[in-house]
Amino acid sequence: MTSQVQPVLSIRDLKTSFLVDGEWHEVLHGISFDVMPGETVAIVGESGSGKSVTSLSVMGLLNRKSTRLSGSIKLNGRELIGIDEAEMRKLRGTEVAMIFQEPMTSLNPVFTIGRQIGEALTAHRVMSKEDVRAETIRLLEKVRIPNADKRLSSYPHEFSGGMRQRVMIAMALASNPKLLIADEPTTALDVTIQGQILDLIKTLQEEEHMAVLFITHDMGVVAEVSDRTVVMFRGNAVESGPTEQIFSHQQNPYTRALLAAVPRMGSMAGLPYPQRFGIVDKDTGIAGEALPLDTPVDMSVPVLQVRNLVTRFDVTGGWLGRKTGAVHAVENVSFDLFKGETLALVGESGCGKSTIGRSIMRLTDSREGEILLDGKNVRTMRKNELTAMRRKVQMIFQDPFASLNPRMSVASALTEPFLAHGLGTRQQARDKAASLMEKVGLSADMLRRYPHEFSGGQRQRISIARALALDPSIIIADESVSALDVSIKAQVVNLLLDLQEELGLSYLFISHDMAVVERVSHRVAVMYLGEIVEIGPRESIFANPQHPYTRKLMSAVPVPDPARRHMSRAVSNDEIRSPIRPLSYVPPARIYHEVSPGHMVRVEDSKTAGAA
Known part of the structure; x- marks a missing residue:
């Protein structure tokens, strides 16, 4: 008679409650699952679903005075609920x-x-x-x-x-440890670094025969790492089973909604225009229509021209703080942006894409080149001209909570730019704010609230509404959806496309997420170490990537297909090279080759090709 293998972690009917204002509020509603030796189990769900509370309950890291646990959490057969803190500390250092x-x-x-x-x-x-x-x-x-x-x-x-x-x-x-709990370990990382960390965790798991509990909201990551998956929604485990089954025969409407919101690279093949996500209702599982953005782009006259832009930051050192070098953040970058077009700037952190956006807005001073808006050079504008320019060009930042003043109500945040530019009376400003809230899918009744009273996706919508307050023609969206849950990300992308179609907006869409970029962009510019290495129509770039760095970015994107779980993507473990150069450095002249109409690729010598 063979003995049955014991789970490393066994959770049964776990309920976790928090004490709030003298009352207990249950946030986990009786979840159960096992993690076997050498197995990876993914807990997937959006913010607020209870997945991190589950991991903190297992680790005993919740405040014991304001938290109440019931049910069972067994680690290698040992019950953890009710264990004293000293014993738990020993287990945290050795078993988990x-x-x-x-x-x-x-x-x-x-x-x-x-x-x-x-x-x-x-x-x-x-x-x-x-x-x-x-x-x-x-x-x-x-x-x-x-x-x-x-x-x-x-x-x-x-x-x-x-x-x-x-x-x-x-x-x-x-x-x-016998059990490794990884709580969103790749969410804040660039796509290629994410690929490295995922490959590393898989390799270490095989070497050490660890069990892994992997917590994420990214279904692409789930497909790549997990043997079994637990889907959580509002504190409940709504579906669980082998990962292949979850992806191919999902039973719960919420699971279908999560999977439908995942941007899949290659899904835009043959489609000439950006396309909205078909949002699936979380309660019914019914999918909305994925409508294309079929408004043609006016390619006759650019609304923004960037020519040979150079932005560098001094590096100082020594006792006297002398200049020792410079960060070549943006080096000889040129591109046009047309009316109604989305041009995506893609690349890893440190490649210079956000610095381009800030240089265009004159939030960062550039050293050389031209930024032409309506034929006028932004780099040489005086203060009053700059103020007028910023009516036409607005920016949406990555973290809406950091860009919204926590002490200002939403009404104040939306009316302030309108009043500061002298565009009308206070009543007109309030009417405009109410209209903008409705336009971004929120209620005008919410104007009295403060930023902390909104979810992340709602705060990003408020940031979009504020950017629209001055009726701009260009919006620079700097990683504006990268911090959002997958279904909220789909909603915000759809909102941006709706506004582009309705208002004829031009977007400079800054992102490291290649799958989202494929969905929203007309053209794509790939950046590496401050320079554009490839630029062209979205269809051409994704169907026929030419530069080694572009191919590297694409190969690192997690694919929501469990069949690929045991495939190695051979992602390089090299870090992105430093953009710091000595004072004597002279950038080499760059040559670009036209692969197809509008598709330009930087010609590499053997040194730079190997580095990328």
Whole structure:
């Protein structure tokens, strides 16, 4: 008689409640699932679904005075509910470990990487200094950090986002846990870095035979990493089963809604115009129509021309703070934007795409080149001309909570630009604000509320309404949907396309999400180290990518197809190269080759081609 394999983690009828204003509010409503040895189980759902509360309940990281748990959480057969804090602390260091979404909030900025990993090692066992150093180097090498022995004395701010996440994984592996909980570990990362981290977690799991509980809202990531999937909605596990089954034969309307909202690269093949998402109702599973944006773009006269734009930031050093070099953030960039067109700027963090947007708005001073709006150079405008220019060009930022004043009501936020530009009376400003709220799918009754009273998607809609307050002709959308849940992202994309069709807006759409870019753009410009390496019609770029860096970006996009789970994408583990150059550096002259009408690719020499 064979003995049955015991789950590493077994959750039965888990209910979690929080004490709010003297009353208990249940946020998890009796969820149950198992995680077996060597298995990856994904918990997927949007913000507020209860997936992170589930992981924090398992880890015992919720405030015991204001939290109440019932049901059962067993780790290797041991009940965790009711266990005292000292015992739980021992288990957290040896049996279970967790990787959080934002490594910079988990790493101490004043201690070196070596010291922080060393503390994780010595917290539960006695080791000599030499052994701690050797084991720390081994862990850093295991998570593929190059020159590990030299990086021990580095501080968190000296690492990129992807490398910081690798350090967090190394700390989690320090005591050989049986269960690794990864809570949105790739959400804040660029697509290529995300690919590296996903591949790394899969490799380490095979090497260490760990069980992994992977928490995410990205169905593409779920397809790539998980054996089984638990779908959560409003504190309930609405569907669970093998990942292949969840993707091919989903039973719950909410699961169908999540999958329908995932942008799939390649789905726009043969479609000449951007296309709205067919939003699926979360309660019924009924899909809306995916309508194309069929308004032709007027390619006769550009509304914005950027010519040979250069933006650099000085790097200083030494006792006297002398200039030692410069960050070449934007180097000799040129493009046109036409009426009713969406031009997407894509690339990883640090490639210069956001700096272009800020340079156009004169929020950042550029050094050379021309930014022509209605034939006038923005770079040489005086203050009054600049104010008038900003009526025509508005910006939507990535984090609406950071760009909205928390002390101002929504009414004040929307009426302020209207009044500041002297466009009418206070009553006209209020009427305009009410109209804008309706236009972005919110109620005018919400004008009295403050930003903290809205969800992330609603706050982004308010940011869009504020950008429309001055009736601009151009909107620079800087990562405006990257921080949103997948279905909210689809709604905001649809809103942007509706407004473009209705108002004839031109968008400079800045993003690192290639699948969304394919959905919304007419043309695409791919940036690497401050330069455009490929630009052309969206159809041509996605059907026939020519530059090695463009192909690298596309190959790293998670594909929502579980059949590809065991395929290796061979994503390079190299970090993006530094854009810092010495004072003596002279940028080389660039040559572009036209592959097809309007599709230009930078010709690479052997050195730059290898680096990209």
